[in-house]
Amino acid sequence: MSPPLAPTESAVAAAPAPDNEARRRLASWVSLAGGLIVFVAKMAGWQLTGSTALLSDGLESIVNVVAAGFAIFSIRFAAMPADRDHPYGHGKIEFLSAAFEGGLIFFAAAMIFYSAVGSLLEGPSVHEVDHGLTIAVGAGVLNLVLGWWVRREGRQTGSVTLIADGEHILSDVWTTAGVVVGLGLVMFTGIAWLDPLVALAMGLLLARTGFRLVRDAANALLDREDPELLERLVGAFNEAPVQGITNVHRLRAIRSGDLVHVDAHVFVPSHWTVRQAHEAVVSLERWMASRASFRGELALHLDPCHSRVCASCDLGDCPVRAEPSGGRRRLSTEEAVGPTGLARP
Template sequence: MVATNVNPSEKYRNRAAWISAIASVFIFLIKMGAYRLTGSAAVLSDALESIVNVVASIVALFVIRFASQPADAEHPYGHGKAEYFSAAFEGGLIFFAALMIIGESLKALINHEPAQKLELGVLIIGGAAFLNLLLGVYLKQMGKKHHSEALQASGAHVISDVTTTVGVMVGLGLVLWTKIEWLDPAIAILVGLQLAFQGFKIVRQSWGGLLDEMDEGSLENLTNALQKNRMPGIIDIHHLRIIRSGSFHHVDAHLVVPEFWNMLQAHNETHDFERKVVQDYPVDGEIAFHLDPCKKSFCEICDLENCPIRRVPFKTLRPFTVKSLTGGPAATNPLAYENANRSN
């Protein structure tokens, strides 16, 4: 049984990707102009990172459009995982740019190439940093609102670019104040090391999404939705798993229902439960339940009224938790699990 939401967010994700691509090209041109003016290794390091923004934003644009395509015969779970590829690709580009920055900065440090017109260069890259901040906040908000891993990764990278630019500005201020020219390439090397770490983090997060690594935030949100919509006859849920496919989540779980329910009643009750849960879950998705009969062993935690097979009085519901949902039935009710095994 499946419950799904119609996803209205594709056009907003595509629009954000277009804005990101156009803005990234413009900001890159500003920074390259500052480098041509100053010849600063630190400014070059900042501009090289912006090249990554340009390439990554263009990749994200096509990936987001591909990921928004509906499921088909060849891709029954949709195309959403392509977004994790985009994020991983961007992280790899950041790491590669970091190596380029470190290499160029080492050459400048060895060759003692002095920078010039640093005051004007600082003003120019400061303006670029402000534009980048606006873009990064916008992308992160759109990515979070419309559940796009690619937009969130792009937003995180753009904001890290702002941090990098601010660091470069501070470093160039030190060069102007102290007149120590080797500080310029030394600052660029520090920028490269920071970018390498940032790229590794993005690749690590994307790798987790590709391998369906457990996501505590998604599990908490789903637990809240299940608890909120719990109804009589929804006795226990266990062995729950979430497959994240970009902005669409597939949920599989075992659901314990009264054993005397016939097939039609079990279908109708669980389908209604699934629909309500998906509506309250903040991500578009579907739920597939494997139904387990209660075997008269969950009476103490079943609040179904007028049950014709009840053996003992109802005591209290066991609330759904992440631990109980993802574990086996013993995680929720060990005694019931043991009794059920004896009755087999």
């Protein structure tokens, strides 16, 4: 294994908190155990009733079990420190895990469509509906509690894998609710073909959930811009109590699991010494990382100022000022992500 990378002096870095790691691992194991219990219950209900809707619900639970197992691996892998081969850490495995789970949901939706259409063509037969309803309601309640808890743990610990897993479990609650409605209609009307129709509706719902998970994971893997995070960073810069540093520009941020890696350029007075500029920028980095409320690292690159920057420079005693200062002005996010941080003339 490649040696871990030591953070540079100017980097503001934070490793995953140990208590967060313990909570993530516990949540992933609880998710796996709960998924196994629900899967066994649903398959027993299918064997008992012959309900295509319960079979489709059980097939979807297989995905829960496989996804929970992959989540355990992903969370352990994501917790590994950055090394020479992976200088930004291993957190992006969580996005791969979410995409994998979305793909599994698509597969489950396809299996549900296949089973439902086959049942409609062959002629559905459902029996012992009351027992099936009891099993479905019990599985739904268990998944509701489990999904809510796993998603909450994911949000509180910053785990994309657990959030996706919790969302998936909660989507299973909706499919189970569909089973309850379908079996209830069959019991009260005696129309057996309502059962596979409900299964088809659940397949559509699952396909939608799978698409959303894959889309969001792909956006994260492709480092799509996070406007809310950029706004927090720009707001922190605008409020920073550091004189002489102006016009943050080329602001970029990427996510790697629950860690964020931010870099940007700032203008510093051209007459400052390297040490003076470095100390000021390190103070600004720490301020921005604290105020923007993210876990990860922030690195600011130094650019020497020029005459266009003078108008927004708040440095009182400047021997190289070329134009009068109008005082420091607030930057917009659009200016901060641009090439200069300066408003267009």
